Amino acid sequence: MSYIERIPELMTRTSTTTRTRALRLLAAAGALSLLFPAAASAAHLEPHPDYDATPFWAGNPTYTEQDLAVPGVGGFPNYRIPALTVTNDGTLLASYDGRPTGGDAPGPNSILQRVSRDGGQTWQEQTVVHGGVPGAEKVGYSDPSYIVDRETGHIFNFHVKSYDQGFAGSRPGVDPDDRNVLHAEVSVSVDGGTTWEHQVITADITPDLSWRSRFAASGQGIQLKYGPHAGRLIQQYTIINGAGTFQAVSVYSDDHGQTWQAGEPVGTGMDENKTVELSDGRVMLNSRDSAGSKFRKVAISEDGGVTYGEVRIDTELPDPTNNASIVRAFPNADEDSARAKVLLFSNADSQSGRTNGTVRASCDDGENWPIAKAFAPGAATAYSTLATLPDGNVGLLYEPGHSSIRFAEFNLAWLEGLCAPLVAEELSIERGTAATSTVVVTNQLGPVIKDATVVADAPQGWTVEISEVPRRLTPGRSAELSVDVDVPASASGGTYRIPLTLTDSSGRSSQGTLVAVVPKSADEVDGRISVTGGTVLHPKTEPYVVGDRISFHYRVTNLSDAATTVVPSGNLRDLDPAVDSRNCRWRNLPAHDAYNCNFPYHVVTAEDLEAGSFTPRTTWTSTSGEDVTAVALDGPAVQLP
Numbered sequence: 001m002s003y004i005e006r007i008p009e010l011m012t013r014t015s016t017t018t019r020t021r022a023l024r025l026l027a028a029a030g031a032l033s034l035l036f037p038a039a040a041s042a043a044h045l046e047p048h049p050d051y052d053a054t055p056f057w058a059g060n061p062t063y064t065e066q067d068l069a070v071p072g073v074g075g076f077p078n079y080r081i082p083a084l085t086v087t088n089d090g091t092l093l094a095s096y097d098g099r100p101t102g103g104d105a106p107g108p109n110s111i112l113q114r115v116s117r118d119g120g121q122t123w124q125e126q127t128v129v130h131g132g133v134p135g136a137e138k139v140g141y142s143d144p145s146y147i148v149d150r151e152t153g154h155i156f157n158f159h160v161k162s163y164d165q166g167f168a169g170s171r172p173g174v175d176p177d178d179r180n181v182l183h184a185e186v187s188v189s190v191d192g193g194t195t196w197e198h199q200v201i202t203a204d205i206t207p208d209l210s211w212r213s214r215f216a217a218s219g220q221g222i223q224l225k226y227g228p229h230a231g232r233l234i235q236q237y238t239i240i241n242g243a244g245t246f247q248a249v250s251v252y253s254d255d256h257g258q259t260w261q262a263g264e265p266v267g268t269g270m271d272e273n274k275t276v277e278l279s280d281g282r283v284m285l286n287s288r289d290s291a292g293s294k295f296r297k298v299a300i301s302e303d304g305g306v307t308y309g310e311v312r313i314d315t316e317l318p319d320p321t322n323n324a325s326i327v328r329a330f331p332n333a334d335e336d337s338a339r340a341k342v343l344l345f346s347n348a349d350s351q352s353g354r355t356n357g358t359v360r361a362s363c364d365d366g367e368n369w370p371i372a373k374a375f376a377p378g379a380a381t382a383y384s385t386l387a388t389l390p391d392g393n394v395g396l397l398y399e400p401g402h403s404s405i406r407f408a409e410f411n412l413a414w415l416e417g418l419c420a421p422l423v424a425e426e427l428s429i430e431r432g433t434a435a436t437s438t439v440v441v442t443n444q445l446g447p448v449i450k451d452a453t454v455v456a457d458a459p460q461g462w463t464v465e466i467s468e469v470p471r472r473l474t475p476g477r478s479a480e481l482s483v484d485v486d487v488p489a490s491a492s493g494g495t496y497r498i499p500l501t502l503t504d505s506s507g508r509s510s511q512g513t514l515v516a517v518v519p520k521s522a523d524e525v526d527g528r529i530s531v532t533g534g535t536v537l538h539p540k541t542e543p544y545v546v547g548d549r550i551s552f553h554y555r556v557t558n559l560s561d562a563a564t565t566v567v568p569s570g571n572l573r574d575l576d577p578a579v580d581s582r583n584c585r586w587r588n589l590p591a592h593d594a595y596n597c598n599f600p601y602h603v604v605t606a607e608d609l610e611a612g613s614f615t616p617r618t619t620w621t622s623t624s625g626e627d628v629t630a631v632a633l634d635g636p637a638v639q640l641p
Helices: 007-014 020-028 606-611
Strands: 063-069 079-086 092-098 110-116 127-130 140-148 155-162 183-189 197-200 213-216 233-240 246-253 273-277 283-287 295-301 312-318 325-328 343-348 355-362 371-380 384-388 394-398 405-410 422-424 434-442 453-456 463-466 478-486 494-503 509-518 529-537 549-558 564-570 586-589 594-597 601-603 617-624 627-634
Touching: 063 092, 063 110, 079 384, 079 394, 079 405, 092 140, 092 394, 092 405, 110 140, 110 155, 127 140, 127 183, 140 213, 140 233, 155 233, 183 213, 233 273, 246 283, 273 325, 325 384, 343 384, 343 394, 355 394, 371 394, 371 509, 422 494, 434 509, 453 463, 478 509, 529 617, 529 627, 549 564, 549 586, 549 617, 586 594
Parallel strands: 079 140, 422 509
Antiparallel strands: 063 405, 079 092, 092 110, 110 127, 140 155, 155 183, 155 213, 183 197, 213 233, 233 246, 273 283, 283 295, 295 312, 325 343, 343 355, 355 371, 384 394, 394 405, 422 434, 434 478, 453 494, 463 478, 494 509, 529 549, 549 594, 549 601, 564 586, 564 617, 617 627
8 A cells, every 4th residue: 555545544643744746636626624534633743852962061071983884885886965863762864875876966876774773873784765776767866854743753855856957957847757857855754764655746846937946955854843833844945946046945844744835935045055943933044155155144034934034144154165954952942941042053164175074052043153163173074964862962974075974973061162152342453553342251051150261363463362251150141351452563454253262160162253354455455356348349330229239348357366256237238147147247256367248238218319328337346255346337328319
C-alpha cells in the first residue's frame, strides 16, 4: 500500500503528513473532513519535547569527532552537503549526497543516510533515502534538509530532483516531467527514517511561474513553538526569479506537511539561507550572500516566515560565501525567557576561503555574538549543520573539505564562553590624534562574572587603553567602560575593526568589536571612478521624430587599487539594473580597469520635440568594500530641431 493510500489510517493515528496533490484531489471531491476525522484536532496535538543543550557553565569541556563518509568507501568517490536531525525517540539521522562524479546537480547523485541510536557514539551502515539513476536519462537527488514534526513524529527530507539542468540552467516551468527544470522534492518517513515516500512539490511552491529555479537550503528546517503560528513547519529555499535575481523564500506548512506553500521572496543576492525562531516568536532569516559582502545577511519576519523585513548585513558574522547553520540552544525554553534568546551558529569563519570552522553563540536573539570557538582552526571547512542532542550535547555535521562528512559532538562548556557581549560606540578619529569611546558589557545569562579584564587587539602603532571592569558583574547587570584610543600619524585611512576580549577568573571569555573610522584622503578611497561619454551613437542627419531611438555611449574607469561594483541610474533605458535586465552595471571591476557601455537609449517623445532637446542624466554609484562614491554625468544635450 502506498503512502497516499495509507493517509486515512495515518491521520487517525497521528494526523500525518501526505502528498499535496492527493489532498487537493480529495478536497475537491468534498471528502476531506469525512476521510480524515483527526485532521481537525491535528493542530492541538501535544508536541514532543525537543532537546535542550546543557548550560555553558555546567560540566567539563568535551569535544569529539568521527568520520561518517569518506571518499571511496560506501560506493561513492565523493560525499557532500550535510543534514542532521534528531527524531522524537532520540535517534540521530545524518543525511548527505553521494556523488558518483563529484559534481552538483544535474549529476546522478543520491540522498544517503546514517543512523545512530546511542547519541552519536556509533552509527549504522549507510542507506539510501532516494537513489540517483545514471545514464542518458539520468535522475539525481541532491542537497538534503531535515524537518521533524514534533507533534506527529514524521520526518521530512527536502532535496532537489534533477534531470538535465542544475540550479543555474533550470528554466521556468512546473511540469514534474520537464527535464530542463530543477525540481523540488520532499521525502517523508513515518517510521523514524527507515522507509521513505517521495513527492515532487515544484508546482506547490512556485506561485510565480516566472521563477526559473529553486532548491532547498541544505541542513535543517524548523518548527515554530510560539504564538499564533505554533506548529508551523518551515523549510528555506533559494530561488531565481524571472529577472535572474537570487532570492530567499520560506516554504511552510500549517497542516503537518499535508500541503506546502511559498511565502514572499526576500532580498537580492541571496543564497543558501536558514531560519530560527526568536524568543518572542519572530523568525530570523540568516543567509549566505551571493553578492559577495563576505558577511551573513539577516532579515526578520513578524508573520511566521510569510514575509520578511529589510535585509541587512551582519558584520559580526564573517563568511566566505558559504552555507551555515543557526539553531536554538534551548528549544524547550519558555517564550521571552533568557534561555529562549540563546542561539548557536556554525560556519567557516573566514572572508578569504572556506576554512576555520567555528561555532558561535548569541544570548540576545542574534543581536550580538560574544562567544566563538573554532572546531577546525585554520583547516578546510565547507558546509556545516547543528542539532541539539538528547544527552545535552550539540551535534555538528560538517564537511572537512569538499569530499567527506564528519560528525562532531561537544557541550556548551567546550565553548568556554560568557554571555557578556561587549558593545562599543563607533569612533571617528583623525590620524595623529586621540579620542575616547565607551564599551558596555552586560552579563546576560549565567553566574556572576568575577575579576574580569578587557583587552584590545589594536593595530600596530595604535594605543588602546580600557578602564577596569567591576570586580563582580551579577546576572542582568551592565557596566560602562571607557576606551582611550591613540592613532599614529602614519595610519592609513579606513575602517578598523578592533577585536575586544573579556576574560573572567575562570578563563571563560566573550568578544566584541570597536569600530574606529579614520577618514580617507581623496586618493585613498577605494572604488574611485571616472565616467565619460554621454555622447550619441550614430546621430541622425535628418530631424528626429517621435519614436526615434537615441543610443548613448559611456566609459567607466576604476581609478583605485581595489575592485569595485558600479551601478548606474538615470533617465535612460537599458542603463539601470533595477529597471532593465540589460544594463550598464559591472560587478567587481578590477583595479585600474575600464569598460564601455553602449546599451542606454531614449525614445523621442512629443514633449522632447516641444522642448527642442533631450539631456541624458545619469548617476554612477561605485561600491568597494565599505567605500561608496557616486559620480553624476549629465548631458551633453541632444538637439531635436
